[in-house]
Amino acid sequence: MDLFEAIIGRRSIRRFKKDMVKDDIIMKVIEAGTWAPSAGNLQSWEVVMVKNSETKEKLVTAAYLREFLAGAPIILVLCANQHECGASYNDRGVELYCIQDAACAGQNILLAAHALGLGACWVGAFDEDLVVQALHLPPGLRPVSLIPMGYPDENPSPPPRGDLEEFIHYERFK
Template identity: 40%
Template sequence: MDLEECIKGRRSIRLYKDKDVEWEKVVKILDAGNYAPSSGNIQNWEFILVKDSKNVEKVANSCYNQSFVIEAPLIFIICAEISKIRRLYGEKGEKVYSIQNCAMASQNIMLMAYSLGLGSCFVGAFDEDTLKEDFNIPDNIQVMGIITLGYSNEGDLEVRRQDLEICTFYEKYNNTLRNIKTFPLNNMLKKRLKDIKTRKKSFT
């Protein structure tokens, strides 16, 4: 699958077929997560795979009963080991880099899943204390997120994204005025926007 198609075609999937994810695919997905960039190449992510229905139920309960979680054939709990990153980078490491690293790994996971024909959803609304207790997660480990995985049973899902022009500034924050010579890119952005709108249907 083409990278652009993968990035734009991925949607959060909250309805799954009753079908297991093949282990060959799971390994590829984990590997993609593990190949993410990280601060100082510290790779401080850890993944807990959850499949047993009783444990899946526990995860769902910790996600404030987001009912779709319980239907997921497979769940990854994305964890961050924080002692090494704290030692190397102090508070910034713990409060920022650690989250950034796991976000990079999570996106890799979801894109690889999509490229292998699977759906996924990142779940950030969870009670960390409950998860830590239920899954024996020690103090030096932070839970960064949950990713549900499985074969999608959703129909077409709408894509809603702001126009690039809204979130792109030139040289200074909030400056939307462009110098055409310095930023011929801006014209290209506009052209891309048109292209994307025209092709949007094929990505949904």
């Protein structure tokens, strides 16, 4: 798939077929995450792969009852490794770089999933403490996204995008 086709054609998918995704496909998707840029190439992110129904239900609770999460055969939980990044970059590593690392990896993961015929959605609305408890995350790991993933069972229209001119500021902001 052409890169621009993938970028423009990717959608947030919230309805999934029951079919399980083969492990080698999931590994390929996660490997795409490792090729994202990261501060100092530390790749300060971790991913917890959840397939177990009980754990999925805990994530649904953490995500304010977004039931569609449990409808996915797999949920990837992306975490920023504040501990690792802070050791090299102090406060900026803890507060910014590791979050950016995880976000860059996440976007690669979403695009790779789409390129392989999968659907996924970045879910950022959740109670972090409940996710930490559900997944036994140690201190220094901050969950940044729940990514339900599976074969899509919907084909949503693209939500509108802003005009380029709304984003770009020439030479200075105003």
